[in-house]
Amino acid sequence: MEYTVSEQVKKTYELLKGLDAxxxxxxxxxxxxxxxxxxxxxxxxxxxxxxEEGQRAKxxxxxxxxxxxxxxxxxxxxxxxxxxxxxxxxxxxxxxxGHLDTVFPMGTVAGRPESQNGVYHCPGMADDTRGLVAVLxxxxxxxHSQIETHYDLIFMGTSREEGMGGFGxxxxxxxxxxxxxxxxxxDGASTESITYQATGMKTFxxxxxxxxxxxxxxxxxxxxxxxxxxRAVAKIADLQVxxxxxxxxxxxxxxxxxxxxxxxxxxxxxxxxxMRSDCQTELDIxxxxxxxxxxxxxxxxxxxxxxxxxxxxxxxYVDVKAGTQxxxxxxxxxxxxxxQDTGVEPILDHGGNTNAxxxxxxxxPAVCIGGGGKSGMVHTTKEWWDSTDAxxxxxxxxxxxNMLAGIEGVSESxx
Numbered sequence: 001m002e003y004t005v006s007e008q009v010k011k012t013y014e015l016l017k018g019l020d021a022x023x024x025x026x027x028x029x030x031x032x033x034x035x036x037x038x039x040x041x042x043x044x045x046x047x048x049x050x051x052e053e054g055q056r057a058k059x060x061x062x063x064x065x066x067x068x069x070x071x072x073x074x075x076x077x078x079x080x081x082x083x084x085x086x087x088x089x090x091x092x093x094x095x096x097x098g099h100l101d102t103v104f105p106m107g108t109v110a111g112r113p114e115s116q117n118g119v120y121h122c123p124g125m126a127d128d129t130r131g132l133v134a135v136l137x138x139x140x141x142x143x144h145s146q147i148e149t150h151y152d153l154i155f156m157g158t159s160r161e162e163g164m165g166g167f168g169x170x171x172x173x174x175x176x177x178x179x180x181x182x183x184x185x186x187d188g189a190s191t192e193s194i195t196y197q198a199t200g201m202k203t204f205x206x207x208x209x210x211x212x213x214x215x216x217x218x219x220x221x222x223x224x225x226x227x228x229x230x231r232a233v234a235k236i237a238d239l240q241v242x243x244x245x246x247x248x249x250x251x252x253x254x255x256x257x258x259x260x261x262x263x264x265x266x267x268x269x270x271x272x273x274x275m276r277s278d279c280q281t282e283l284d285i286x287x288x289x290x291x292x293x294x295x296x297x298x299x300x301x302x303x304x305x306x307x308x309x310x311x312x313x314x315x316x317y318v319d320v321k322a323g324t325q326x327x328x329x330x331x332x333x334x335x336x337x338x339x340q341d342t343g344v345e346p347i348l349d350h351g352g353n354t355n356a357x358x359x360x361x362x363x364x365p366a367v368c369i370g371g372g373g374k375s376g377m378v379h380t381t382k383e384w385w386d387s388t389d390a391x392x393x394x395x396x397x398x399x400x401x402n403m404l405a406g407i408e409g410v411s412e413s414x415x
Contacts, residue, residue, distance in 0.1 A: 009337060039137075064139070070083045095173075096183075132157050166203070174364070190370040197352060198360040198361050223304065226266050251272070332367060334404070373390035
């Protein structure tokens, strides 16, 4: 089905393309790309595992301050950000962010990566160091062009996007700031894909408890928490979920006992589970079914022996709400138009787990796009990033920011 773009979005884009200041900013980004890559090389070697982003946050905040942003800081949530004030005096703002953290433990990055025909091999080079520096590139373009936006622009590096972080940085930032009216989330490299929906996610551990004892002497005298956990996993494995909206689940960890106690009935067993859905209702239904499986497993193991009671508790690591916005929302139309004008057919991702999740779930227009170039082997130590035409990423961000924030006295926000 052909994607339709409104006349308002088309006219706004055509107006911006004809402005000398906007053209100056776009051309500057291309000419400035080597400085952007230098930023990337500096930041990628400042390792930043989730929950340990402090040093990279300080470095990023320093770069924001050097580029003249007001109140450049690292906040109490570990986010590094600064504000470029708009001239509308509305107090409302557009967020432009990449995430600070990577999936790699300290000590993974061994020295500054070198280019091999424009290709860099380094863990985190694309995800999301490229996103961070694309944010800086767009900021430099605003400074160069001297464009005065209507809304404020907040340029930011967020903490705790990956894994157990559960998009915590942007989630906490939005909880502290009720003036955000739009978000541009920059993650990875690809400038073809548009993430405009928010896949909900729960990650949690279930701990099963019993008395425990000798595998021989205590047999039939105690119930076995490990057996209860196994019963629960078997029941969960049989759950049925819809294919649309896409809903998934996986028991990803199973922990109990040790080799020294191979001849013991454990007093505790733990399973860890991840579940996701593009629909919050389906996610809630699935979670409820999983809890019922766990409850039944404990009851069955208890009844099997009839001598003690298996109990359980749950530790929740990540709880991200699902959300959606119309595929024809103005922000989606805008980025679709911008990408298509580069000669690439945009890909609309139906669902996704990105920093766009929290704003979308709160009803704030948001999209997630890449920062430019190409990448592969992401989330592995063999990650690579190709710098060919990478400047096109910041150019898209620059255009979109102007369309969302509006240019004072010239163009209105499309939101």
